[in-house]
Amino acid sequence: MSIQALQKIIDSSRRVVFFGGAGVSTESGIPDFRSKDGLYNQKYKYPPEVMLSRSFFDTHPKEFFDFYRDKLLPEGVKPNKAHLKLAEMEKAGRLSAVVTQNIDGLHQAAGSKNVFELHGSVHRNYCMDCGKFYTSDYIKNSEGVPRCECGGVIKPDVVLYEEGLDNATVTGALREISSADTLIVAGTSLSVYPAAGFLDYFRGKNLVLINRDPTPADSRAQLVIRGKVGEVLDGIKV
Ligand code: APR
DSSP states (O other), X not given: OHHXXXXXXXXXXXXXXXXXXXXXXXXXXXXXXXXXXXXXXXXXXXXXXXXXXXXXXXXXXXXXXXXXXXXXXXXSOOOOHHHHHHHHHHHTTSOOEEEESXXXXXXHHHTOOSEEETTEEEEEEEETTTOOEEOHHHHHHOOXXXXXXXXXXXXXXXXXXXXXXXXHHHHHHHHHHXXXXXXXXXXXXXXXXXXXXXXGGOOSSEEEEEOSSOXXXXXXXXXXXXXXXXXXXXXXXX
16 A cells, blocks of 8 residues: 555656665664664663764774774675665656765665765775775774874764764755655654754655654655565565
8 A cells, every 4th residue: 555655656756856864774784773773772882972973083083993893884785675776766767866864875886876975975984184085995904093004094984973064965965855846755763963854945745754663754744654665665666
């Protein structure tokens, strides 16, 4: 029933945009943050939100990178049915953009081209002194605090707590969301701002929520599907 309703909305839409969070990657084996088995509910020396902050990165770089390598650089993860369907929809001209809070690069790995990574990407790492680029493999295979050949500290291009979002990414994402007539929001608890506030820029006809747990936007949605986003999207015919 709800997949048919989603199909009908997609088929009758002029411009569809997807807005996703960590729940889009759980079917690829990457835990999300706030579910009971999520990253924030595991036990660490410091709270994960502290360890993923800029001040912790600056004051405890070794502990930061130990946590980051262990928890944010999962080995051998692959796009799941959600990523693949979204890439197929974009290719067929049925999806205008993906706006994601995720930093795992799985949308691009699935073939999506127009992707706005609000919180950056583990696949981009830059020396803080000379700006030289390094891959996620380089960070994964390094020990302690990763250093550039110039001696500078290499920082992952991910938005840490206390840091701002990239202006061009924000502008692009808001342009897409504000010009869509259908916004599909999936796999996110909508609990982190400013990302969660991007929904306020949506002026279109159909707000669709696909989420395992209830979200604060459910009451505003034309369609709420309580389910696994990979399974739901897999049922969509492009
Ligand atoms: N299908 C649908 N929904 C799912 C699935 C799934 N397979 N797996 C998990 N979910 C839902 C959970 O019910 C939860 O509501 O996805 C949501 C994930 O919420 P969070 O763990 O809070 O992740 P997210 O919303 O992306 O967090 C936002 O918080 O810590 C920061 O920067 C981090 O980008 C992250 C931001």
